[in-house]
Amino acid sequence: MAKTPYVEDSDLKKMLKIAAVSGEIPVRNVPMLRTLYGTGMTLQEIARLPIRAYLGVNGDVLDESYVTEDVAYNGTKRPVFWSNKELIAALDQYLAYRIEHRQMVTTRTGVYRSLDPDSPIFLTDRGEPYKLTKRKTAAGTISYSCDSLSQLLRKLHMQAGVNGASATSARRTFAVRLHNKGYDLKSIKVLLGLKTLRATKNLIDADPVRLGAIAAGVF
Numbered sequence: 001m002a003k004t005p006y007v008e009d010s011d012l013k014k015m016l017k018i019a020a021v022s023g024e025i026p027v028r029n030v031p032m033l034r035t036l037y038g039t040g041m042t043l044q045e046i047a048r049l050p051i052r053a054y055l056g057v058n059g060d061v062l063d064e065s066y067v068t069e070d071v072a073y074n075g076t077k078r079p080v081f082w083s084n085k086e087l088i089a090a091l092d093q094y095l096a097y098r099i100e101h102r103q104m105v106t107t108r109t110g111v112y113r114s115l116d117p118d119s120p121i122f123l124t125d126r127g128e129p130y131k132l133t134k135r136k137t138a139a140g141t142i143s144y145s146c147d148s149l150s151q152l153l154r155k156l157h158m159q160a161g162v163n164g165a166s167a168t169s170a171r172r173t174f175a176v177r178l179h180n181k182g183y184d185l186k187s188i189k190v191l192l193g194l195k196t197l198r199a200t201k202n203l204i205d206a207d208p209v210r211l212g213a214i215a216a217g218v219f
């Protein structure tokens with residue numbers, strides 16, 4: 001089975017630039033893209049991730065947090081780090097938008113920036129949580145999908161001319177970038193919540209950037 005496309009840095013920058021000036025709620029779409037490409041979360045995790053996973057009670061951004069069992073795609077808790085300055089700036093701008101538009105806020109002004117800590121970070125155009133669809137496979141395994149969010153991410157990729165890419169491309173791109181920077185498979189496995197090193201290696205293998213670097217060095 002063909003792997004989901006890897007997204008080049010130039011294409012990602014172009015996508016972020018276009019997302020910032022087009023479509024519905026650009027102030028939400030930009031941090032959503034940055035979160036996908038900067039954390040390796042799945043789309044279903046993005047739809048569920050609560051405010052309390054990003055902010056402390058006093059409203060400060062957490063350096064280290066967790067994708068908890070009830071949010072994780074495989075039911076396994078794993079760490080997430082909020083250390084990217086561009087991502088934090090984009091998220092904070094969106095949360096300010098939510099507060100201004102009274103989207104799932106509380107009367108507790110000194111707590112979680114007045115946002116409901118159990119509300120998802122990212123909300124629909126109407127300021128509501130994204131709806132997840134529960135599906136059961138023939139083998140009896142339960143999975144969840146978010147069609148509206150999937151469509152939004154496909155649209156954001158298409159606008160930038162990143163053909164064939166989707167939210168799953170962000171996960172693979174995150175893994176490949178870490179690998180290219182020299183991080184070991186075990187660390188990448190933990191950050192992605194993968195069960196085995198083989199699964200991690202399969203996600204990274206056939207990295208077009210690494211092959212391109214080899215080809216570039218021929219002459």
